[in-house]
Amino acid sequence: MDFRRIEAIFLIVFFSLDIFLFLSFRNSQQLVSSSSTNTSTVTEMRKRNISFGTLDTKNGSAYYLGSQPDNSLAQNVNKLRNQEVQYDETSRKLTSSLNSxxxxxxxxxxxVMDKFIKKDSNVLFGSDYKYAPQLSTTSQMVYVGTSKLGEIYDKTxxxxxxxxxxxVVSYTQTHVKSMIILHESQTIKSEKEVITNLYANSEIPNNSRISYANLAYTKLLVAKNSTIYIPVWFVTIxxxxxxxxxxKKVNAFTGNIIKNSANGDNGYNAQ
Incomplete structure (x- = not known):
């Protein structure tokens, strides 16, 4: 693989990304600052019967990440047993119907399923995934990609x-073999800043409970056949x-609340 070429592509993409994020940050900076410094917000939320645990005030750090198209599923599909498998080359998605x-x-x-995915003949690269109750329902169990850089809450x-x-009758799978750090780590918004900002913007209704507040990477955009990921807070209410x-999804760098478009899709392509 030509890593110099990959690096050059990401540098071009990242330059364009910098412009986009700068404009986004400038538009949102005043709103985020005013909500995060409102020390009475937490008390007000409890008065309105909004339940949550202790909110972390620590500002961590995260990266812009990038990945190239991954054909690892197609290359290893012959390892799977006791299932009918189809692979879509366009979406790079594997679809399987279990024989048993x-x-x-x-x-x-x-x-049960943690044990099932550990065997390569059942699921490819099962150790690269972790169960995500936040994204799961009674009819679907969602496992997300994991790496030393963090979890990936994204359909890629x-x-x-x-x-x-x-x-369990079937499964679908996409895979990212490796992530590339595109820029040095940057400070991200704390859990408390994110939650209070959501409340200040009427995104958390009265008489509700915050079940999860997880930080994970998700797709921002695709450029020159490369995917760019950004850290996002996923808050379940x-x-x-x-x-x-x-x-609710919040850009961890800027504090912007991410809104879905009219057709239900957006650049942050989380499940």
Missing amino acids: TIAVTTGDRQK CQLTFTIESGR RNKDSKVSSI
Whole structure:
């Protein structure tokens, strides 16, 4: 692989990205600063029956990451056994129907499937994934890509099992073999800053509970056939009355709240 060529491509992409993020940060800086310095926000949230644990005030750090197209699934698909497999070269997605479905319950499904994915003949590169309850439902178990740089909450590196009538019947898989750091680490917003900013912008309703607040990488854009990832806070909010949950996404660098477009898609292509 020509790493000098890859590096040159990422430098070009990153230059364009810098301009985009600078404009985004300038537009949002005043809003983020005013909400994060409001020390009474947490007290006000509790008065409105919004439940949450202790909010971390530490500002960590993260990177801009990049990846090249990954054909590792196609190259290793012949290792899989006891399943009918299809591979889409355009989306680089593997789809599998299990010949023998797997019985699971709400209580044991993670343990059962954690064991299942460890075997290469069941799932390719299973050790590269981690169960994500935040993204999962009763009918789907979502595993996200992991690396030493962090978790990837994105459809470009995801393993999703489908459950029907208490049995795992199939799965889809995408994979990213490696990530490249495009820039030195930068400071990110703290959990407390993100939560209070969401509340200040009317994104957290009264009588709700914050179930999860996780930091992970997700796709920002694709340029010159390379994918750029950025750190994003994923905050799950559950309504105490309706029991319905929703996920809010916040740019960890700028504090911008990420909105979906009219067709339900956006540059931050998280599940």
